Amino acid sequence: MSNRAINLLVPIVSVILGLVVGAIIMLISGFDPLAGYLALWNGIFGDLYTIGETIRQITPYILAGLAVAFAFRSGLFNIGVEGQLIVGWFAAAYVGMAVELPKVIHLPLAILAAAVAGGLWGFIPGLLKAKFHVHEVIVTIMMNYIALHTTNALIKTVSDGGDSTEPVFASASLRSEFFENLTDFSRLHYGIFVALAMVLVMWFILDKTTLGFELKAVGFNQNASQYAGMNVNKNIILAMVISGAFAGLGGAMEALGTFEYVSSKGGFTGIGFDGIAVALLGMNTPLGVIFGATLFGSLKYGALNMPNAAGIPIEIVEIVIAVIIFFVASGYVIRWLLQRAAIKKEAK
């Protein structure tokens, strides 16, 4: 079989397998899989409103995926995207509501605040890794909890004991009248352009700049990078900061687009963790992240329609969605293994 045929076949077969196994799960739970999948389809593509909402859901997934992928390409495993996204969310919402400025200043400032907050949240594990060799996985996981509870406390403080902040001023909002009219008043906002721009930014940094060359080299082999005169520590920290900034922007999408405020959370949003799967599905490439985020966002949003339209309990729905994603991921794993085997063979 040619390489091209494999490339085409692997994702198709994996999606079909996922759908089949998902159907079996629905069947043995006593539900109609056809009705279930029809509801899923309608939940994603049913009308203009759902399409708008699906794209809105994809937006933060793109940024969370970029964050994980960027760190990965630099040889780092950023599990802290969730926390970086949460602090970004808070920072954008706070800047959006605390001051009122002309839109050309206010909106970029609020977005920037999210990137800076996320970047800072990435800087700490980066610094600890570079200077003291503390593993970034441990630090980033802990930073997630710190982010969650710190922002909850801050929300309480800025809202005088309330559970959520005031909405952001219109001058800081990503809301789009144009999209609202186009998609039957879905919450689709201009943030999708920010996300797509960041896809370009990641591609540009990794594939066009000297910095990207260094980040990738350090990711592959720190010893050789040091030998070649690269500042390994600087590159580790910078990779985490940029990764965190992408994640922070993901938070800004929620703060300035979808919700236009921030409320205290009982638990994690899950977007940051799903970002890991998004990045891996996209094989850590910028373009791949768009694909991964689209799959994730669509399934996650479309699934919301399954309990209503097909009467399938949300628990079963989540299992079905997880199974589909699982099989898609496995397909990539299988292909990845095949490619690695091919490379190893070549090496011999």
Add this chain to the structure above:
Amino acid sequence: MEYVIEMLNIRKEFGTFVANDNITLQLKKGEIHALLGENGAGKSTLMNVLFGLYQPEGGEIRVRGEKVNITDPNVANDLGIGMVHQHFMLVENFSVTENIILGSEPTKYGITNKKDAAKKVQALSEQYGLNVDPNAIIEDISVGMQQRVEILKTLYRGADILIFDEPTASLTPQEIVELIQIMKRLIAEGKSIILITHKLKEIMDVSDRVTVIRKGQGIGTVITSETNPDELAALMVGRQVEFKTNKGKASPKENILDVKGLTVEDYRGVEKVKNLSLNVRQGEIVGIAGIDGNGQTELIEAITGLRKVKSGTVSIHGKDITNLKPRRVTEAGVGHIPQDRHKHGLVLDFPIGHNISLQTYYKGPISKSGIIDYDKIEKKALEIIEAYDVRTQGPHTPARALSGGNQQKAIIGREVDRNPELLIAALPTRGLDVGAIEFIHSRLIEQRDNGKAVLLISFELDEVMNVSDRIAVIHDGEIVDVVLPEETTEQQLGLLMAGHHIRENNKADGLTKRGGDQHVE
């Protein structure tokens, strides 16, 4: 004479490529039979055929006179054929015994019976004089010891025909001597050995007969005692090989590298380089001879900025570079062929083209204001690949996919192309075959003849003697003496490397002194 293994007219094809063409190898019982060939000549392919990893397209294999069909390694095992791989197949954090029984764990009531296994390992170790502790953890023992574990593994599984694949590639000279003794002990205990190598000296030392293959063709089998290294090299390469490297007399000029009173500690804080002084001038090659682990690594790392200097100074052409960052050292005019090309020399997952620009990617003409021009990287790569005869499909091939010799040629191309004032070559020919070694030596001499300074670090006496204009012998972090190759014998050098002084009968000695400046006027 009885043959234990006969591989007759073996042919192995990979697509249109013929890796083995009509090769015959006959192993007598109780002999050490060397299989000699350049890198890529087809030695490993032939052995993989014998070991059942590949199926031959033609020819037949007989074991103890009977025609066999070795379909997979288990069949080879059952026939008593064991392979000691070049890259050890050991689990680092398992014990010796655990590694040996891995895959065929003996059980008692369903529980792994390590105690009995350890006893059996101990008994085998004593029988063959291997001196291995069955309970030691692999990562705690030396490379030489790990290799003995590999040998034990084959013996434990009942092998009486052992294949050694390039067994000395990663060993120190002492470990090589010990390995040779072990091989002789194995023969005395009734085993037969096939030794795959491209090192002529080893073949002359241990083997009874040699089968030579060249570019996949069987060239023939000769009796070791009736041949000599020159003949073997010619058979292997297909032309006469110059062992004594051709070079004119050095005409050294100004001082380039000046190391004064250098003291360097390793990561544990142990002094590995002790108050060492050394100089290298334009137009000369200074060889550092010494046994592995006597401070060579730390010395190079200190000069190149990879390791902090505790005291003393390093200067290049009068400019102090002590404790500068690696990039500043590079820019001061130092080229460095690192001793471990996989660890330091290359980013193996990068294309070879990227690796060729690993020292220059950040500045013009490749990079301008932080934007990298990959077309320029590719252009430079093609230039180096051409000039240094790097055999690769192209600049986009991952460095990992190149053979060791071609990886090394790419590194040398990269370093020499920058035209450094000082070229540091650390073990530049480690693991390479005669042809590649010849090429690399001639490049080092070319640098010298262009008026550059070259510092060569090597564990191989022949290399130091042939290539250097002056030899500084290092022992326990100190330069014990500086001698001239033409006035020193290998024996004298060996004694110096072991830390003995030979002041009374060395003519060069009057011109050198310990500790201070070591000029040979």
